Each structure stands twice: as C-alpha cells, then as structure tokens.
Amino acid sequence: MVPLYKIFNISKRRNNLADTTRERWSSRTAFLFAAIGSAVGLGNVWRFPYMAYDNGGGAFLVAWMIGLLVLGIPWLMMEFGLGKMFQKGAPGAFAGIGRKWEWLGWWPVWVAFLIVAYYAVVIAWALRYAISSFTMQWGTGEAAAQSTGDFFYGTILNLSSGPTDFGGMEWLTLGMLGLIWIVLFIIMFKGANVIGKVAIYTVVIPWILLMVLLIRGLTLPGAMEGLNYYLNPDWSALLTGDIWFAAFSQIAFTLSVGMAGMYAYGSFLAKKADVNNNAMITGFANNATSFLAGFAVFSTLGFLASSLSVAVPDVADSGLGLAFITFPSAISMMPAANGFIGALFFLTLFFLGIDSAFFLAHGGVIAPLRDKFGGKLWKWTAGVSIVGFLAGAIFCTQAGLYWLDMVDRAVSFYGLLLTGALSCIVVGWFWKPQILRENLNATSDVKIGAWWDWLIKLVVPIALFFVMIYGGFMNDIPNAYEGYQVGPFNGSHILWLILGVGLIISFALQMVRTRGEEA
Amino acid sequence: MELGSILVTVVFALIFIGGLAFCFMHAGKVGEWED
Numbered sequence: 001m002v003p004l005y006k007i008f009n010i011s012k013r014r015n016n017l018a019d020t021t022r023e024r025w026s027s028r029t030a031f032l033f034a035a036i037g038s039a040v041g042l043g044n045v046w047r048f049p050y051m052a053y054d055n056g057g058g059a060f061l062v063a064w065m066i067g068l069l070v071l072g073i074p075w076l077m078m079e080f081g082l083g084k085m086f087q088k089g090a091p092g093a094f095a096g097i098g099r100k101w102e103w104l105g106w107w108p109v110w111v112a113f114l115i116v117a118y119y120a121v122v123i124a125w126a127l128r129y130a131i132s133s134f135t136m137q138w139g140t141g142e143a144a145a146q147s148t149g150d151f152f153y154g155t156i157l158n159l160s161s162g163p164t165d166f167g168g169m170e171w172l173t174l175g176m177l178g179l180i181w182i183v184l185f186i187i188m189f190k191g192a193n194v195i196g197k198v199a200i201y202t203v204v205i206p207w208i209l210l211m212v213l214l215i216r217g218l219t220l221p222g223a224m225e226g227l228n229y230y231l232n233p234d235w236s237a238l239l240t241g242d243i244w245f246a247a248f249s250q251i252a253f254t255l256s257v258g259m260a261g262m263y264a265y266g267s268f269l270a271k272k273a274d275v276n277n278n279a280m281i282t283g284f285a286n287n288a289t290s291f292l293a294g295f296a297v298f299s300t301l302g303f304l305a306s307s308l309s310v311a312v313p314d315v316a317d318s319g320l321g322l323a324f325i326t327f328p329s330a331i332s333m334m335p336a337a338n339g340f341i342g343a344l345f346f347l348t349l350f351f352l353g354i355d356s357a358f359f360l361a362h363g364g365v366i367a368p369l370r371d372k373f374g375g376k377l378w379k380w381t382a383g384v385s386i387v388g389f390l391a392g393a394i395f396c397t398q399a400g401l402y403w404l405d406m407v408d409r410a411v412s413f414y415g416l417l418l419t420g421a422l423s424c425i426v427v428g429w430f431w432k433p434q435i436l437r438e439n440l441n442a443t444s445d446v447k448i449g450a451w452w453d454w455l456i457k458l459v460v461p462i463a464l465f466f467v468m469i470y471g472g473f474m475n476d477i478p479n480a481y482e483g484y485q486v487g488p489f490n491g492s493h494i495l496w497l498i499l500g501v502g503l504i505i506s507f508a509l510q511m512v513r514t515r516g517e518e519a
Numbered sequence: 520m521e522l523g524s525i526l527v528t529v530v531f532a533l534i535f536i537g538g539l540a541f542c543f544m545h546a547g548k549v550g551e552w553e554d
Contacts, residue, residue: 058527065534224520231524274549281542288535445548 022087023191023268023367023377030196031273032281035080035265037199037355038256038363039286040206042122042323045352048250049294050318053229055246056237061291063238063247068283071463072251074455075420076279077448078427079257081440083266084275089368090260093267094423095514097431103506104422105368108260110502111415112364113384115259117391118404119357120184124176124396125324126349128156133342138328140338145308145329152324160398163406163486167398174396181389183354188362189381192268195358202355207289209348210296216341217299220334226302229312230294241470249467253412254286256356258420261363268367276444297322304330320401323349361388374515402484406491409481410498413472418499421464428457 025031052060083089086096091105138144138151153159160167187198217223237243256262266275298312304326305312317326331342365388366380395404427433433453441447481491489497 058523058531061527061531065531228521228524231527232521233523233527274546277542277546281539281546284535284538284542288539291531291535443549445545446542 023193024270025196025268026193027196028273028278030192030200031265031269032278033203034192034196034199034355034359035262035278035282036285037203038261038265038359039254039282039356040203040289040352041254041256041356042119042349042353043250043254044286044290045210045293045297045349046319046322048254048290049230049297050316050322051246051250052231052294053298053316055243056234057229057231058233059235059237060243060247061231063243064250065287067244067247067251067463068287070455070459071248072255072257073279073283074452075257075424075460076255076262076283077276077440077452078424078433078436078456079262080266080269080275080279081436082427083263084269084271084273085436085439087267087271088371089264089267089363091368091509092371092514093263094426095510097426099510101426101430102510103503104419104426105260105263106506106509107502108258108415108419108423109365109368110505111411111419112259112261112360113388114391114407114411114415114498114502116357116360116364117388118395118407119353119360120180120388121173121177121392121395121400121404122320123180123350123353123357124173125156126346126353127176127180128172129324129328130343130346130350133331133339133346136332136339136342138332140332142308142333145304145332148325148328148332151328152320156324157401158398159401163399163402163484165399169393170396170398170400173400174393177392177396178389180354180357181385181392184358184361184388185381185385187354187358188366188385189378191362191377192265195362198358199355202351206348206351209344209351210289210293212344213341213348214292214296214299217296217303220299220303222302222304222306223299224302225306226298226300226312227295229302229316230298245467245470248463249471252417252420252464252467254290255283256359258416258423259360259364260368261359264363264367265359272443274444275440276446276448280446297327300327300330304333307333361385372509372512372514405482406484406494407498409476410495411502414468414495414499415502417464417468417472421461421468424456424460424464428453428461433457 025034082093086093088096089105090108091102094105095102132138137155138148158167158170187195252258269275301312301315304315308315315326315329327345328342331338331345334341361384362381366377366384369384370377370380394400427436433456434450437448437452476492476495479492481495484491484494486494
C-alpha cells in the first residue's frame with residue numbers, strides 16, 4: 001500500500017495528466033482496487049442480503065452466481081475491453097464503433113451523473129448517522145428501537161407530504177453534501193493515478209469494518225436464526241421466474257456496468273494490459289463481498305428479531321429502510337458499545353459509497369467530457385463537482401426522498417438496463433464482437449471463446465430486457481410510479497421524462513464536433 | 520444453524536476462494552502483473 005501522505009504528493013515533473021496524454025493507472029493492483037471499489041457499493045450491503053432471503057436463500061445464490069458468469073462478467077469484459085481498445089470513455093468508444101453510435105455512450109453518462117448526484121446525498125445521510133452514533137442520538141433500548149423510523153423521516157429528512165412540497169432545505173445534509181463533493185474533488189482532480197491509490201484504502205477499510213461487524217453480529221443472541229433465513233436453501237424457488245429476475249437484477253445493478261464509468265476505467269489501462277482476468281477478479285471479489293455482508297446483516301437482524309421477540313421476516317428489510325431504520329434499531333438494542341458499532345456501520349457505508357461515487361463522477365462523467373472537449377482535468381473535475389453538488393441540493397430539501405426515489409428508478413433501473421441492453425445489441429449485431437474478443441485475447445491471461453460473442457449478442461440483452469419488462473414496465477406503464485403526482489405528470493411520466501431528456505442531450509452531444517476531429 | 524445453511528456457507532466460500540485462486544494463478548501469464 002502506498003502511504004496516504006505520498007498519494008497526493010505529486011512532484012513537479014511532467015506527469016501523465018497533460019492535456020494530450022491519457023490518464024493511466026499506476027499499477028494493475030491500483031486498477032483492480034479501483035474497479036472492485038466501484039463495483040462494491042451500498043447495494044452489496046443493503047440490497048443483496050435481502051434479495052437472498054426473499055428468494056430462496058441458498059437457491060438464490062446459485063442463480064446469482066450463474067448470473068455473474070453469463071451476464072455480469074461478459075458485460076464487464078465488454079465495457080473494460082471497448083474502453084481499452086479505443087482508449088476512450090463510453091462516448092468515444094461507441095464513436096469508434098461508428099460515429100452514429102456516439103449517443104449510446106452519452107446516455108449512460110447522463111445515468112452516471114444523476115446517480116452520483118443522489119448517491120452523494122445518501123453518503124451524506126450516512127455521515128450524519130455516523131456522527132449521531134457517537135451520542136446515540138436516536139436513543140437506546142426497546143422504545144428507541146421501535147421509533148428509528150421517526151428519527152430518519154423526522155430528524156434526518158424532515159420529510160414533507162409529497163414531491164411538490166419542497167418545504168425548506170436541510171442545511172446540515174447540504175453541508176455534508178458539500179463536504180463530500182470537496183473530498184471527491186480532492187480524490188479526482190489528479191486523475192486515475194491518484195484514484196487507484198486511494199481506492200486501495202476505500203476498498204480495504206470497509207472490508208475490515210465489515211469483518212468487525214460480522215464478528216459482532218455472530219456473537220449476538222439470535223444470530224444463527226437470522227443466518228438460517230439468509231442461507232437455508234429452498235430449491236423449488238429455482239423453478240420460479242422471480243428468483244431469476246432477482247438474481248439477474250442484482251448482478252446488473254451490483255457491478256457498476258451500464259453507467260459509462262467502466263469504459264473510462266478500461267481506457268486508463270495500457271493497450272497491452274489484461275482485461276479478461278481483471279473482469280473475473282472484479283466480479284468474484286464483488287460477489288464475495290456481498291456474500292460476506294449478508295452474514296453481517298442477517299446475524300444482526302436475527303439478534304434484533306430475538307431481542308424484540310418477533311420473527312426475522314418482521315424485521316427483514318432492504319435499501320434505505322435497512323440502513324437507516326432497521327440497523328439503527330438493532331444498534332439501539334445492543335448490550336454494549338452501541339455508539340461504537342453504529343459509527344463503524346455508517347462509516348462502512350461511507351467508504352462503500354465514496355469509491356462508487358468517484359467512479360461515477362470521474363469515469364462516468366468527467367473522462368467522457370474531457371475526451372470530447374479536451375481541457376484541463378482539474379477544471380472539468382471542479383465543474384462537474386460544482387454541478388453535481390447543485391443537482392444534489394434538490395435531494396437535500398424536505399421533498400428530497402421522493403425525488404431521489406423517482407430519479408433512482410429512472411436512471412439506476414431503466415437507464416442502466418436500457419443503455420446496457422442497447423450497447424450489447426450494437427456491439428453484437430451492428431459491429432463484430434469477434435474484433436473485440438480477439439483484441440481482448442491478445443493481451444489477457446485468460447482467453448475467451450466464441451461463446452462470449454453469443455452471450456453479448458443474446459444472453460445479456462435478453463436478460464436485461466427481461467428484468468426491465470418483468471420488474472419495471474409491467475408495473476410502471478399501467479400504474480403511476482409509487483402514486484407520485486407532480487403537476488400534470490404522474491410518477492411514471494417523470495421517469496420517462498428524465499430518460500427522454502438524457503436521450504435528447506445524448507444526440508445533441510453527438511452532433512457537436514469532437515476535439516481534434518476533422519470538420 | 521441448520522445443515523442446509525452450513526452446506527451453503529461452505530460450498531460458496533469454496534467457490535469464491537477457488538474462483539479467486541484460479542484468477543490469481545493465471546494472473547501475469549501474458550503480461551507482467553504490474554503493467
């Protein structure tokens with residue numbers, strides 16, 4: 001590991017960040033940690049364990065690993081590979097395939113920008129909770145454990161009555177958001193060289209913290225009962241569509257593919273670098289982290305259920321509810337060191353989130369913009385950080401949670417799946433995937449065969465469309481998303497509007513001349 | 520902890536250890552590890 005003080009001590013020598021020179025990872029290790037850090041995020045802790053519990057326990061793990069092998073790793077190879085081959089972020093890579101496809105690289109840039117705008121706010125909430133943990137602001141004991149929802153919706157969010165009732169600004173959250181964007185700027189403005197070194201810390205620290213939480217969880221009464229809900233297999237679930245939907249969606253959302261950033265991360269690799277093995281290591285490390293996180297989460301849920309004398313399904317939850325309501329309840333009920341465990345848990349969320357955030361901002365947004373328009377990296381980084389902060393301010397209002405929910409559904413669900421599926425279709429059917437495969441095999445430790453072409457041509461797009469239709473359109477077309485109403489538009493209209501604006505911007509950017517391109 | 524849970528734990532731990540071991544055993548076959 002490089003000492004932290006050395007990471008930012010960039011000498012005056014001419015480095016690889018000059019305008020005309022591409023950023024480079026300092027080593028393969030740095031790249032791998034950056035890639036693993038981008039993949040491992042909040043979803044590994046707050047989404048995966050619940051999905052496993054809700055879809056047949058151990059049986060889900062089988063479907064999920066199949067999903068990793070046939071969907072996640074091949075898709076990751078494609079994104080890393082196109083970035084490395086064309087030495088560009090997502091729009092440049094698709095422009096390399098054909099100038100008419102550049103928009104397909106810009107659409108996920110829109111997705112990445114909106115995700116990081118609200119993701120940084122979620123990290124800000126985690127920071128607020130970490131600070132609140134030291135004094136156990138939400139209280140200890142059973143009464144406090146039963147009212148953690150009030151603390152989240154009342155004290156932290158001050159949630160209003162609906163998406164158009166903005167109320168006031170939550171200044172403390174906004175301040176935290178500003179602090180997070182300053183941290184992101186400091187990590188990003190020197191480029192991949194520094195990002196890779198910082199990522200080693202932002203990956204290793206949450207692994208250590210997760211291990212501490214795991215050990216604490218396993219030593220609590222009721223832990224084994226919780227683990228049975230997480231792991232005990234119901235093999236009959238494998239015959240249902242739900243488990244495959246859950247497994248494929250988890251894989252699609254967990255690897256940080258479909259958000260433009262992995263193309264840029266691949267483009268910072270030297271042309272002789274390995275891709276296939278790196279993609280496999282990233283995928284396995286990501287899933288192993290999820291598997292481990294499941295033990296920490298369900299052992300704690302088992303304890304909570306036991307201490308409240310209820311069944312585990314009564315306390316099992318996912319997403320924001322797990323992180324900011326259920327887990328604080330469990331922390332309230334712990335026999336000792338509540339504040340310390342609380343701080344550890346929310347710092348884990350902070351570290352899990354921060355490397356995904358700089359991946360989204362730098363790989364997903366800054367690198368593609370700089371590829372297109374040129375200019376100094378620090379200026380683009382400052383610009384995107386300021387705009388990202390301003391865009392995130394809406395999620396710091398009292399209506400922030402409603403907007404976060406809609407934007408998340410629009411980009412993190414539909415945007416990611418749609419752009420991912422279309423990307424695979426373009427590479428598979430409108431280009432020649434064997435060109436990419438041969439390029440990958442020429443420099444990779446592990447060779448892939450023609451089967452990979454068919455995974456990109458058929459399996460990945462079909463799986464993504466299946467998730468999109470089964471888990472999305474079938475509900476959001478006939479019904480207003482979550483019953484939201486914003487003026488004349490309902491919640492679903494807002495989703496299509498967000499996606500549509502992104503598509504229009506993408507085509508507009510395609511029409512703009514790229515720096516260095518002949519008129 | 521029930522037998523099914525124990526078996527799932529052991530099998531998937533082995534899958535992850537084996538999978539990562541396979542990757543690292545092949546790492547550096549084509550290029551140097553630190554490229």
